[in-house]
Amino acid sequence: MVRTFWPDWYFESYNAIPEGFFKRHGIKYLISDIDNTLVSYMDRLPTPNALAFFKRLEEEGVTLLLASNNSKKRVRTFSGKDIPSVYRAGKPATTHIRIMMHKEKVRYDQCAFMGDQLFTDCLAAKRLGIPMILVKPVKNDRALPIFGIKRDLESLILRKYLKEYSINCIQGRRGIASKDLE
Numbered sequence: 001m002v003r004t005f006w007p008d009w010y011f012e013s014y015n016a017i018p019e020g021f022f023k024r025h026g027i028k029y030l031i032s033d034i035d036n037t038l039v040s041y042m043d044r045l046p047t048p049n050a051l052a053f054f055k056r057l058e059e060e061g062v063t064l065l066l067a068s069n070n071s072k073k074r075v076r077t078f079s080g081k082d083i084p085s086v087y088r089a090g091k092p093a094t095t096h097i098r099i100m101m102h103k104e105k106v107r108y109d110q111c112a113f114m115g116d117q118l119f120t121d122c123l124a125a126k127r128l129g130i131p132m133i134l135v136k137p138v139k140n141d142r143a144l145p146i147f148g149i150k151r152d153l154e155s156l157i158l159r160k161y162l163k164e165y166s167i168n169c170i171q172g173r174r175g176i177a178s179k180d181l182e
């Protein structure tokens, strides 16, 4: 049961994704969450760090799309005109994401999902049938009551995940961690 929530990869942040990773895994489209994945909740616009990541994706031939449960205003302000995005996605629901994928002609077999939450992002990725890149939250949100409970449950699930694959820190793909890290 808990395996349902296990990501395919787990990184400290998108900065830790190794060079050549996307090409190696045939990923040409990356659907990313915004809040606490690319930037903190407080950052209305992409930070220099996020912009550098966007540039990197472009250089590696990866098209970025955004899928957020946040409001239209938040998502549109962040994405600008150039990045396809869906707001109020209702993750783990996938309907709005599928519509965006269809519109942008995204192939499921060339696509990965990136996010910071197991019960929304990871589950959405599983439902879409695409691999999941989990990243640690940009900012600790445990102080908020609902998030605290959610993060505790996530920790429990991730502890098992990390134990099973003997990954100390947070860099590999389950099952093929060592190969992937070479």
Ligand SMILES: [Mg+2]
Binding pocket: 033, 034, 035, 036, 037, 115, 116, 117
């Ligand atoms: Mg998030």
